Amino acid sequence: MGGIAVIVVQGPDAGAVVRRVFRPHRRPLESLEPDRLCLGSLVDGGEVLDEALVTFTPAPDGTRAEINIHGGPRIAQRALLLLEREGAAVVEPDPLGPIDPDHWPLAAGGLNNPAIGRELLQRLPRAMTAGVVTCLTRQWSAGLSRLARDAMEDPGARAEDLAAAAERYEAMRVLLAVPEVVLAGPPNAGKSSLANALAGRAASIVTDQPGTTRDWVRTLADLGGPPVWLTDTAGLWAPDDPIDRLAVDRAWQRVDRADLVVAVFDASAPPAAEDPHWTRLLAERRVLVVAGKIDLAPAPPGVLGVSARDGQGLADLRRAICRRLGAGDLDGDAPAAFTERQAALLATAAIVARQGEAAQARALLTELLEGGEGSAAAVEQP
Ligand SMILES: Nc1nc2c(ncn2[C@@H]2O[C@H](COP(=O)(O)OP(=O)(O)O)[C@@H](O)[C@H]2O)c(=O)[nH]1
Numbered sequence: 503m504g505g506i507a508v509i510v511v512q513g514p515d516a517g518a519v520v521r522r523v524f525r526p527h528r529r530p531l532e533s534l535e536p537d538r539l540c541l542g543s544l545v546d547g548g549e550v551l552d553e554a555l556v557t558f559t560p561a562p563d564g565t566r567a568e569i570n571i572h573g574g575p576r577i578a579q580r581a582l583l584l585l586e587r588e589g590a591a592v593v594e595p596d597p598l599g600p601i602d603p604d605h606w607p608l609a610a611g612g613l614n615n616p617a618i619g620r621e622l623l624q625r626l627p628r629a630m631t632a633g634v635v636t637c638l639t640r641q642w643s644a645g646l647s648r649l650a651r652d653a654m655e656d657p658g659a660r661a662e663d664l665a666a667a668a669e670r671y672e673a674m675r676v677l678l679a680v681p682e683v684v685l686a687g688p689p690n691a692g693k694s695s696l697a698n699a700l701a702g703r704a705a706s707i708v709t710d711q712p713g714t715t716r717d718w719v720r721t722l723a724d725l726g727g728p729p730v731w732l733t734d735t736a737g738l739w740a741p742d743d744p745i746d747r748l749a750v751d752r753a754w755q756r757v758d759r760a761d762l763v764v765a766v767f768d769a770s771a772p773p774a775a776e777d778p779h780w781t782r783l784l785a786e787r788r789v790l791v792v793a794g795k796i797d798l799a800p801a802p803p804g805v806l807g808v809s810a811r812d813g814q815g816l817a818d819l820r821r822a823i824c825r826r827l828g829a830g831d832l833d834g835d836a837p838a839a840f841t842e843r844q845a846a847l848l849a850t851a852a853i854v855a856r857q858g859e860a861a862q863a864r865a866l867l868t869e870l871l872e873g874g875e876g877s878a879a880a881v882e883q884p
């Protein structure tokens with residue numbers, strides 16, 4: 503199997519380390535200009551590991567060298583070991599860490615609305631689904647940026663829009679947080695089937711044997727709103743088997759930590775009103791009750807019904823989950839603050855705009871777009 507691996511070596515000794523393991527095919531490395539590609543071989547002593555393209559760029563802490571190889575994961579692993587032997591430390595990239603905008607191609611030419619652009623780059627790694635990426639990037643290219651620019655003309659006329667964009671911050675936070683939705687209920691209620699149907703893949707084992715799911719099973723699911731951790735748990739009952747009892751304990755642990763519990767029962771065999779597990783589950787802080795298997799029997803009045811077998815009610819359930827998580831009514835095109843800084847500036851701009859203080863509102867909107875003196879996200883233009 504082939505592929506491309508890009509290995510970044512950065513720091514005061516990065517240039518020296520890479521020079522020790524790279525033999526250019528033609529020109530000597532000394533004549534290589536910054537950012538220019540150089541073709542050569544990655545060598546481990548006398549052994550050529552792979553053909554590689556290398557660039558060197560000045561970085562704040564020395565040099566940033568990029569090594570592009572195409573020999574697949576095994577060669578990439580050997581290359582990392584080689585670099586480690588030469589004095590480099592291998593670090594895992596932190597997917598939630600900040601992006602350094604200096605290494606973002608857009609930053610090189612300067613960003614429009616740079617303060618929002620910079621915050622976008624910092625938040626993007628947290629966006630776990632395509633929908634959230636779109637929703638965030640539109641805030642920069644349109645949504646928030648456009649609202650702020652338009653409102654410059656007559657801030658008073660747009661005061662309500664500014665306030666609404668500030669309020670949407672709560673929904674945006676949910677989108678970026680990856681909440682956990684736990685499916686729980688009696689054994690055989692159809693929890694695992696429903697988890698698989700919602701996630702769109704067969705992560706959980708489904709059988710007609712009670713007690714099939716023991717360890718909880720978690721998948722990242724895109725329900726059309728925020729990405730969610732969807733956790734399928736063992737049925738809640740009082741088993742004799744000690745392993746089953748541990749499984750039930752683990753299920754309760756997940757329920758206790760959930761952002762939302764979807765309590766599922768079998769519409770054709772509803773739990774008894776006095777069932778202690780079901781009663782305890784319904785008393786949870788955040789619970790959404792769902793009647794499953796409605797292809798066999800109708801849902802009781804007022805209860806959301808679904809069938810994992812024929813898909814009835816699934817779209818309603820996805821929407822209900824997003825709504826209960828607080829991100830249900832987020833329209834991807836609506837201007838929405840996605841950082842606390844933006845929310846605070848918008849809320850204040852709305853207040854002063856309503857009071858007719860147009861100049862003050864404009865100053866706040868300029869700060870929103872461009873960052874300001876003392877602002878946490880003040881942007882140094884390259
Ligand atoms: N008719 C029907 N059967 C279902 C449905 N969902 C699950 N089942 C069946 O019910 C049994 C238990 O399902 P499972 O998902 O393992 O339930 P769990 O124990 O709650 O995880 C299996 O035989 C499934 O095929 C459904 O929507 N309709």
Ligand SMILES: [Mg+2]
Nearest residue numbers: 693694714715
């Ligand atoms: Mg199960």
